[in-house]
Amino acid sequence: MIPAAFEYARASSVEEAVKLLTKYGEDAKVLAGGHSLIPLMRLRLSQPSALVDINGVKGLDQIKESGGKLHIGALARHVTIHDSKVVKDKLPLLAEVASEVGDNQVRNMGTIGGVIAHADAAGDYPTIALMLDADIVTNKRTIPAKDFFQDIFTTPLAADEVVTEIVFPVADGPHKYIKFRRRLFDWAIVGAAAQKMNGGWRIGLTNVGPTPVRAKAVEDALHKGAKPEEAAQHASDGLNPSGDLRASPEYKKHLARVLTKRAIEQAG
């Protein structure tokens, strides 16, 4: 429970963070909320040579609507996203998801940029980003979500690249996120999100594979007029989740179907 020794530097701007990352090289890590990174370091599963702390970068936590899109700064904490009036008005699904992440301590510290960059398929935001075709903006470029989540914990981010904001479409129609778990603060065993948008449905799944999943087969079935229960049967099409101590692969696939049905039915 004691991390290996590491260097620490605090950046006051994105430029400085990038400079520091360049200086420390491949083994350096960006420290935002730290709620995934620090536990891994304490178990010595992650032993970065240096941490570049971006918590002092001003303005990186801004939330605003601009050009018909919702811009969430990478440093925005879960609690801020949940409490944000703009988010509640423009993308209430995201506010709902933010309130379901971890517990109070996690929500007070953890950031959306951290979750996205960590790319854990059990994370909740990646599902929403993927299903809504969000953009992940870095100091270098804009990466569409569908190109961002490549594999488990794997993204196209370079060593000297910092996520600066996530840009979501505006969607204030019926929506629901159901996060099925053993304990209230646990990661999802499976999560299912439904969002009515532009006359159709967007359906996303959490923790049913190495990356978040957009359930296009369900979306298409709904588009063709299938009832939620029928459409949801397609939620497990093509899924090959791995088993863990919380659930078997068969059960995860079953949950994908049940939760998808419920999310569509309960979307309001």
Add this chain to the structure above:
Amino acid sequence: MAVSQMVGAKIHRREDPRLITGHGRYTDDLTRPGLVHMAVVRSPHAHAQIRSLGVEAAKKAPGVLAVYTAADFKDVIGGPATFPVAPVFAPIKLANPPRYPIAKEEVCYQGEPVAVVIAESRAQAADGADLVDVDYETLPAVMEIEAALKAGSPKAHLDQKDNIAWDVTYVPWEATDEAFKGADVVVKERILQQRLSPNPMESRVVMAEFDAYDKRMTMWLSTQNPHWIRLFVAGALGMGEHSLRVISHDVGGGFGSKISPYPEDYLVPASAKLLGRAVKYTETRTEAMQNAYAGRGQIFDVEVAAKKDGTLLGMRCTQMLDAGAYIGTFGAFQTCACLMAGGAYHWQAISSRSVAVLTNKITTDPYRGAGRPEATHVAERMMDLLAVELDMDPVELRRKNFIKKEEFPFTQNFGLTIDSGDYEKAMDKALKIVGYDDLRRKQAEGRKHGKLLGIGLSTWIELCGLGPGAATGPATGGVVLSESAQVKIHPAGGVSIYVGTHNHGQGNDTTHAQIAADALGLPMEQIDIRHGDTNEGPGFGYGTYGSRSLAVGGIAILRSCNKVIDKGKKIAAHLLEAAEEDVVFDQGKFHVKGAPEKSKALGEIAFAAYGQLPEGMEQGLEAVAYFEPPNFVWPFGTHICVVEVDSETGAVDIQKYVAVDDCGNVINPMIVAGQLHGGIAQGIAQALFEEMVYDDETGRLRSATFLEYAMLTANEMPAIQLDSTVTPSPTNDLGVKGIGEAGTIASTAAVINAICDALSPLGIKHVDMPATADRLWKQIQNARPASSNGKEARK
């Protein structure tokens, strides 16, 4: 007779303001001049041979002062008897491998120490430990009970001929032949008790300092049992007990896992001696999850015979227990499940047998309830299985077979005498509170719409307050589990009471003071309760476990107070110029019978006690009492759990939880409620969530963090409705019974019975723990094809 004021009062725990504002004195809060830190290098394998141990790189690491291996300790820590193994109720140990605190050639569980690194800082010690290079040759590991029982299976230790740790038959099978012959129905079930991680909030910490000139060792550690630790460690280190002081002030929970000694309890003082510096070891949470002595880990094969009308006839119960890599010091206590499996009921005959096996896992040892939750689970599950078989209401089946109020004291099938009880009264009260008849109607209505509502009862009983000499003397190998207390009344009237029990969350500083306040007629503020320092108080203290602090320790306090009052009467008689037999003590004052206007307060008597006294009377006002209880105490009650199972996902929602418990006279209702809440939480956690899971191939613990090991939190707790009946125990002066373990003992069966009841329309009779959503979903899936004629299929 003093008018009772404090006993029975619902008052806040007086130790809490200090503990909950961060002012506790836990071992990790303490330091010594020149303190250095120990990290332990542990085997990552369940079973392996050490080919070589490279310590040179670690020795050169920054801040590292020493790296010690078994070879370094051999002259400091004595022979194979270092970890004693008490006979408890399984007197014959077959495979009982000697245990040394640090591995020499063979490691037999993941986490077994192979080296220690001592450095100036804790971080440097951890870094140094990473540099110790151990070359292992892995060996086949035996991880499961049934595998360990097979003749050709790997052995947990290379030099064992088999893995059988003990095999004890308490009553042979022939003794139940007649009962089974006369039976109309026989039900059988295999009941599993998964391994559990005890998870006290404070992990273990050990600190030691050796004075080379006085040859005195002082140890500070997080234990439930300071005097026993002194006994064991002094023996292993070749010191007299007078030279070893063990201090265990505030301890953040134990749940049984801090009763027995641990390797670090020897390695830390030995290192302090070798190095000549004060040494501290602070266990990490990962180490605690891996290496704290685990709970449960048992399989029960049970058969029950009964008549058509529900009259119980016979039970046959085999316990198979996973002892782990070494038999726990008090591990065999868990066999008491075999003696208690009959529960609250009449039986013509019961046969039982306990077989324990060695495996390549951490040792199992008593964990909150230790054997009695298992017994309750067996008895209460079998009652419900029988009720289904007989198509009888589980309440009526219980009522028919209960030991009746007028039959106490009642000697049960294994010769244990249950001191008191009124099982029907507690059950009826619980049924009324929960609204049983309404619930059954609601359940029947809901079933028409496929709603899976279930009601589960657990009419539990418990043996606790360890314990009477006749039973515990042989069980520990000679030490009778009595309890001691010393009362000192100082000249100005302040009172110090030293107790042999230990407070690690039970609230004893409050309840013990309540007892003493009434006995001495003094305000609680004038009474200091001290525990956990072997240099203070009586010669030996027996520690806290088995719900004994009140029912045994409380009585020792009362009796030592009474001894002081008796002496006070002599002094008062002298001061009041009266005969001793005419002096009465009431509300803190001594006066002559019939003349209360002229009195002497206890404080005045205390001052006089240190002054000039009549010839033949010694100065001082203090007394020691040891209390050896004539029997165990026998609390009981009824817990009722109401659940709804989501038929689509298998998720369990606890809708109601009612507990009516009887622990005899109550010293502090608030503390009783707190103990029950915590115990019920742990039982619900076992029923629904918690399980230590090991990898089949590597033998490594998979559930090694709280991410995987689903310890329950406040969010998952249902609201609990508590109530009580009061049946005073005839076993002790206060009429009290223990309540620390009751919640854990009662609750798993209530929850699982409720789930089984909910799933009964599908033909599901039994579910294993933890009843996870995944597990229940699979059972529902498997049951569904037959569900249309489920009832028919069962008959």
